[in-house]
Amino acid sequence: MGNANTYDGRTIADSFELLEFVSWLRRSTRDATCVLLSQDAHGNPHVPLDQVRKTVGSRAVTVLLANAVQQSAHDQLGIVNPYHGAARIFPPGDAWRDDSSLVYCVLPAPPQPAHAQHALRYAGRIIACVGGFGAICADDDLHDASAAGGGARRKPANLLV
Numbered sequence: 001m002g003n004a005n006t007y008d009g010r011t012i013a014d015s016f017e018l019l020e021f022v023s024w025l026r027r028s029t030r031d032a033t034c035v036l037l038s039q040d041a042h043g044n045p046h047v048p049l050d051q052v053r054k055t056v057g058s059r060a061v062t063v064l065l066a067n068a069v070q071q072s073a074h075d076q077l078g079i080v081n082p083y084h085g086a087a088r089i090f091p092p093g094d095a096w097r098d099d100s101s102l103v104y105c106v107l108p109a110p111p112q113p114a115h116a117q118h119a120l121r122y123a124g125r126i127i128a129c130v131g132g133f134g135a136i137c138a139d140d141d142l143h144d145a146s147a148a149g150g151g152a153r154r155k156p157a158n159l160l161v
Contacts, residue, residue: 007021008053008061008062009050009062009063010063010064011063011065012069012073013066013068013069014068015072018065018072022077027093027094029093030092030093031092032060032061033059033061033090033091034090035052035060035087035088035089035090035130036065036082036087036088036090037052037063038064038065038084038085038086039065039066044085045064045085046087047126049064052087052123055123055124055126056130060089060130065081065082070083080096080100080103084108085108089126089129089130090103091103104129
């Protein structure tokens with residue numbers, strides 16, 4: 001079973017590798033946030049894996065889930081499995097297994113004429129969510145900053161960019 005460095009920047013395309021990855025993702029001692037990207041119907045991520053990695057830096061482990069293992073990933077992850085180009089951001093630890101609302105979802109919007117700017121906004125939403133685990137997330141849909149105590153966590157909405 002690997003550690004965070006084992007998976008960062010990897011594309012999971014094999015069912016055995018998927019089993020090991022999900023085992024790592026479910027560890028209660030996992031101290032790294034994980035961004036799990038999925039491929040669209042054409043086998044491409046909405047934003048290239050390297051671009052997302054560059055954007056999130058060392059704040060999260062970034063992994064791409066290939067379409068080849070999508071059915072198995074759905075069987076293992078259930079409703080938190082990303083698909084059709086979506087990304088899921090898993091907080092450290094395993095509390096998300098009991099409360100799926102802890103896993104942020106960033107959905108890609110249909111391509112628009114300014115595709116490069118759209119991809120940057122998508123990557124920006126991912127980093128905003130990653131930052132939400134260590135500080136107040138910049139997106140009002142994810143946190144209610146007006147709550148007493150500095151920002152109560154609300155169930156994240158599916159985010160279209």
